[in-house]
Amino acid sequence: MAEALRRERTRLEVSLSELAKRAGIAKSTLSQLESGSGNPSVETLWALSVALDVPFSRLVEPVRTTVQVIRAGEGPAVPSERADYVATLLSSSPPGVRRDLYFLQVEPGSPRESAPHMSGTVEHLVVGAGRVLAGPRDAPVELGPGDYVSYPGDVPHLCEALEPGTTCVMVMQHG
Template sequence: MDTSALTTLGHHLQSLRQARGLSLSQLASAAGIAKSNLSRLEQGGGNPTLDTLWRLAVQLHVPFGTLVAPINVPLGEEDGVQVRLIDQGQDTPQVDVYWMHCDAHTTRRAEAHTSGVREALTLISGALEAGPEDETVWLLPGQSLCFAADQPHLYRTHELAATLMLTITYDREKSAP
C-alpha cells in the first residue's frame, strides 16, 4: 500500500476502534498483534499483512470490507497474493466482493472467519486449488466453488498464477445493522 492508502486505513481503523470503546492495548491484545504495531498502523505507518487486517476486522466485529472500504488500491502483495475490494453490499446479509491474484507456486492459508461466513469464488484465469484445508478442490477458468469460511481454508497455485473473484457473505444475523 502507498502512503496515502496507509494513512486512510490508519484513520479509519482508529475511528472504528474508538467507536467501539476499545483502547489500543485491548484491540492489539485481542487481535494478537503488538500494541506498537497497531499504534504505527493507526498513524499511517507500517506494512500490515492481510492476516493482521483480517484479525483486526474480526476483533472490531466488522466485515473485512468495512475495514478496508476507504482503500481503492490492492492491499499490498503478501506472499504472492494481492487482494482488492471491488464492492461492499449495504444489505443484510453483508456481501463483499474482491478481486484476488495469486502468483504461481503460492499457498495462502486463511484463518477461520467468524461463524456463518461463506466464501464463493470463481476462477478467471490460471488454475487454483481452494477450499477448507481438508476438502480442497481444483478449479479451472470459469469454475466456481462455495464453502463455509468459518474454518481454516487455503488458496494454492502450482505452475500457473490464478486470478479470481471472491465473494464473502457474512452471517445474516451478525451483519444486521
C-alpha cells in the same frame, strides 16, 4: 484505513493495547496503522477485522461515488506476507447487505492460509485464469477457468495457485 481502525476500535470502546492483544499483533504495529504510517499485510487486517468483529472491507473501504470504476491494477490492494497473493477490494457491503467482492491475483508458491472469519461467513470463488486449489483446509478442491466453488469461510481455509497468472473473483458473504 487508519480512520476506519480508529472508528471501529472506538465503537467497541477498547484501548490500543486490548485490540492489539485480541488480534495477536504488537501494540506498536496497531499504533502505526492508526496513525496512517503502517503498511499492513492481509493477515494483519484479517486478524484485526476478526478482533473488531467487522467485515474485512470495513477496514479498507474506499470512499464511494455514484458510479465506480476500478481499472485493472487499481483499487485498494492488500498483499499477503506469507504467499504470493494480492486481494483487491472491488465492492464492499452497502448498509443492510453483508457481502464484499474481491479480485484475487495468486501465484504458485506458498498457499494463502486463512484463519476462520466471522461466524456464518461463506466464500464464493470463480476462477478467471489459471488453476487454483481452494476451500476448507481439510477438503480443498482444484478449479480451472470458469469453475465456481462455495465454502464456509468460518473454518480454516486456503487458496493456492497451481499455475502462474491465476486470477479469481471472490464474493465474501458475511453471516
